[in-house]
Amino acid sequence: LTFVTSGVDINGCISSYFEGRINLHCYISCTKIIFYCWIRSDLGSEYVLLYRNDQLDLENQHVMFKDRVDLQDRQMKDGNVSLVLKNVTTDDGGAYECRIIQTETNSRRKTIIIINLIVTSPGNRDGPAGLIGLVVPLVILLPLVIIVVYRNHEKLSGLCSKSSQSSEEPPPSQQPLTDQNRPPEQ
Structure with a gap:
């Protein structure tokens, strides 16, 4: 189920199993990416994943996601800035946003997609x-x-x-x- 509202793709729910691996898909159409990030609003100023200055910034990453997130495609071919989340826990459930800044002159962050992740507990594989x-x-x-x-x-x-x-x-x-x-x- 997907809704499009003013340029933001709001994707319904995605489910993952406890201790599994999930891909949160985000594709952008611009060729020059100055900045992009994956956030969860409940994390405050820290990021799930942050890319700026042509590299991943691990210093501003929330401790809960250290060594558990990566890009699906490090070369970001075809605008693929999808997030891979490994060793999923029930604490990982929530709304994830993929945001970008396209040019140096426009520093406004634009939300591309919002994905709500639901994590199924270990004893309940079918939900x-x-x-x-x-x-x-x-x-x-x-x-x-x-x-x-x-x-x-x-x-x-x-x-x-x-x-x-x-x-x-x-x-x-x-x-x-x-x-x-x-x-x-x-």
């Missing part, structure tokens, strides 16, 4: 919706299956007892003609 999606159909379908099997079993039992009773008498077409079963004469 709450996955568990509910599995349990609810089982609770509903199991009694129905039991009823169908029970009814089919009773029908088969009834057919077996009827067929054993009827096997003692031959069908009417094979019975010898007697006065009792002879058709009436006209």
Whole structure:
């Protein structure tokens, strides 16, 4: 689900598993990048990842992201400034923003994309919706299956007892003609 509002791409939710790896995608169309960063508003003035002066600036990086983030493409080919986040923890959940400054004359930071990351806890690989999606159909379908099997079993039992009773008498077409079963004469 993606919404575009005044040049900012607001991407819905992205999920990641605990201790997994996730790529937060951001592409820019300008050729000369003076500055770009990945931020989370709850981190204050520190960055998730900061690029300026043609290199990554690790001094202003939030301690929580040290040695856990990198660029998907260090050469930033085709404007790819996507972030790779490794060893994801539940603390990594939140809204991530990719921001840029395109020229030296315009120092205004422009938000390119906002991505909300949801981290699934270690004991819940499918998330709450996955568990509910599995349990609810089982609770509903199991009694129905039991009823169908029970009814089919009773029908088969009834057919077996009827067929054993009827096997003692031959069908009417094979019975010898007697006065009792002879058709009436006209």
